[in-house]
Amino acid sequence: MLLHLMTWTEVEDYLGRHKGILIPIGSTEQHGPTGLLGTDALCPEIIAKHAAAEDPDIIIGPTFNVGCAQHHMAFPGSMTLRPSTMIAALTDWITSLTRHGFEKIYFLNGHGGNVSTVKAAFSEVYAERSLAAPGSNGPQVRCHLQNWWELEGIFNLCKELFPSGHGSHATPSEVAVTFFAYPDKARNTVLDPKIAPMGPILDAEDYRRRFPDGRIGSDPSTATPELGEKIVTATAKALMTSYGKFVAA
Ligand code: NI
Numbered sequence: 001m002l003l004h005l006m007t008w009t010e011v012e013d014y015l016g017r018h019k020g021i022l023i024p025i026g027s028t029e030q031h032g033p034t035g036l037l038g039t040d041a042l043c044p045e046i047i048a049k050h051a052a053a054e055d056p057d058i059i060i061g062p063t064f065n066v067g068c069a070q071h072h073m074a075f076p077g078s079m080t081l082r083p084s085t086m087i088a089a090l091t092d093w094i095t096s097l098t099r100h101g102f103e104k105i106y107f108l109n110g111h112g113g114n115v116s117t118v119k120a121a122f123s124e125v126y127a128e129r130s131l132a133a134p135g136s137n138g139p140q141v142r143c144h145l146q147n148w149w150e151l152e153g154i155f156n157l158c159k160e161l162f163p164s165g166h167g168s169h170a171t172p173s174e175v176a177v178t179f180f181a182y183p184d185k186a187r188n189t190v191l192d193p194k195i196a197p198m199g200p201i202l203d204a205e206d207y208r209r210r211f212p213d214g215r216i217g218s219d220p221s222t223a224t225p226e227l228g229e230k231i232v233t234a235t236a237k238a239l240m241t242s243y244g245k246f247v248a249a
Pocket of ligand 1: 110169
């Protein structure tokens, strides 16, 4: 079920039975010459929706689709939040949900650059409760951050499907996932060099100098909707196991 397609009475009924919610979180940032700007938000959203279609007990919240992407800002279309803004926004998202009785908030992440900031937001949520006067604590809250490519077995599957030029940004696996969900956006072009360079990530201007077409270490020209489907099917299955364990704990 998708939260934004439910009514408040349906959510109230659900909260009588379950306390968990799954939120896709990503970024809006360049993904090389062939990848969509929404790739990092679309991947967790596509995978989460696939899992929710299999399991009616999973509610998917709105996708948090702009993250920490300052290093991509030299490429048009990229958007970013300052870490402090993102921490504030995430704290409010989580607190809105816990206000109604959600206790287990699982974020499925599509962007490595979000990790430290999301964890800082979790610490803010926990600190607020710990600092409250005794007796004023609300229901317990547990937050979890899971990178989709680190779900059990998924990184190995991606390496198997794309043995060379997987890289770390605009990877063929993430591009394939979006091409599976949006086949009319599947495209290809001659990439030069075929496999992009690797290197450190610093500020936006430095990034564009080091990685002129936006890719890092990758060759997304091997991405196809068919391979994307394999990744989505396997990742949704692994997600259901991981989410199930989290809400049951
Ligand atoms: Ni990405």
